[in-house]
Amino acid sequence: MKECESMNPFRFLHAADLHLDTPFSGMSGVPNRLRRFLQESTFTAFDNLVHLAIAEAVDFVVLSGDIYDASDSSLRAQLRLREAWDKLGRHGIPVYLIHGNHDPLGSRRLRLELPPHVTEFGTKLESRTAVRRSDDQPVAIISGVSYGAAAVTDNLALQFLRDPSSPLYHIALLHGNVDGQEGHDAYAPCSLRDLKESGYDYWALGHIHKRQILHEGAPWVVYPGNIQGRSLKETGAKGCYIVDVSESGAADLQFHRLDQVTWLETEMPIDDLSSEEAWKDRVEETLEEIRAAQDGKMSVVRLVFTGQGPLHTMLQSGPESAELLQELRRKETIRLEEAGVAAPPAGEIVWPAGFKVNTAMEIDRDFLLGEDSFLGELLRLGSQAAGSPELLDSLTQEALASLRENRLLRRLLKEQEQEVKDREELLRRAEELAAAILLGEETSDGRASS
Incomplete structure (x- = not known):
């Protein structure tokens, strides 16, 4: 000035x-x-x-x-x-x-x-x-x-x-x-x-x-x-x-x-949860904590499950998440109906928009890295790629090349890349998915997983 x-x-x-x-x-x-x-x-x-x-x-x-x-x-x-x-x-x-x-x-x-x-x-x-x-x-x-x-x-x-x-x-x-x-x-x-x-x-x-x-x-x-x-x-x-x-x-x-509705994405670790009942209780507790903290404003919330634990497989593939989400929405709908013809009780509404799963299996990574197996070799390659941006980019492009040929898959990949901009984060997710699939196959064949 x-x-x-x-x-x-x-x-x-x-x-x-x-x-x-x-x-x-x-x-x-x-x-x-x-x-x-x-x-x-x-x-x-x-x-x-x-x-x-x-x-x-x-x-x-x-x-x-x-x-x-x-x-x-x-x-x-x-x-x-x-x-x-x-x-x-x-x-x-x-x-x-x-x-x-x-x-x-x-x-x-x-x-x-x-x-x-x-x-x-x-x-x-x-x-x-x-x-x-x-x-x-x-x-x-x-x-x-x-x-x-x-x-x-x-x-x-x-x-x-x-x-x-x-x-x-x-x-x-x-x-x-x-x-x-x-x-x-x-x-x-x-x-x-x-x-x-x-x-x-x-x-x-x-x-x-x-x-x-x-x-x-x-x-x-x-x-x-x-x-x-x-x-x-x-x-x-x-x-x-x-x-x-x-x-x-x-x-x-x-x-x-100034906002009347607050949109939130809240992380919820699963590391210390060992049962579906404990998981359901933690979800409800988390939503109640949000309800108490919003100071009269309505909330729209997406819970992001993080960490490692025995509930990983259930969250990744089971119907339990969809069923719990439906039940939580039913309860919030009842809360709305009980308000009668008045305006929605904004501070009392916490609408669960959905769940997002960013969890991983509990695995002994150090043991697997030293194991003479396909998974061990895959994890060793992943460790090399994590330290080499050129190798990581080459592996990513090669893995996704065939998918990019499909218009719909190309659009979905673009959305995923926008959501996860860190290539190392994509690598981590890929390793966890591979471990879950391969270790799951071992278990189903009757052999003990690592």
């Missing part, structure tokens, strides 16, 4: 990726009442945002793209958005927003007129002067640019250059991917260096749904994440930042939760 004796302190709210009216399709086994609750959750999170802005008496709100979930946003979403704008307007809180790849300005949709206190930046870089609500004193220059189409591949960050004549705090609104972060399209790609060299004080980013601060101070580079998780790819607390800027231009950021 340009040096100055002092400036007017102010407060603003930074959020992004509202994705209003997300359909939540693809979830199986969910009761209709719970599905409606999920579909309403993005609106509830946005209502929480509005209440927070009013309660914290912010001077203005900045929203960094993907306000709607789809370019053909529903009339319901637009009406709910207009209702929120009106509420903020009655409290004198201006809004500055940009559009991203999900809701580009060039999309075909009914356009409701924006109220005067809401500024929607166009497809060319624009700047506005924000004032402090208490005395109308200028406090910040806010600049932003919206997407005109769903796919923007230009580096929009290069358009942002600080006005050297202004001592005010400079805030940039950008919906884009900094340094090619995985899991999101490379729209409006830029580097952290680009942002640092712009001269802006605060980069209010959107597009990446994981909350993260890429740089602290001179400038602040901030992804607040989305305000409501929408799948098991978006786990953990979701919300926004309240930013206080002092007279010296120093910023203090406080994260505030």
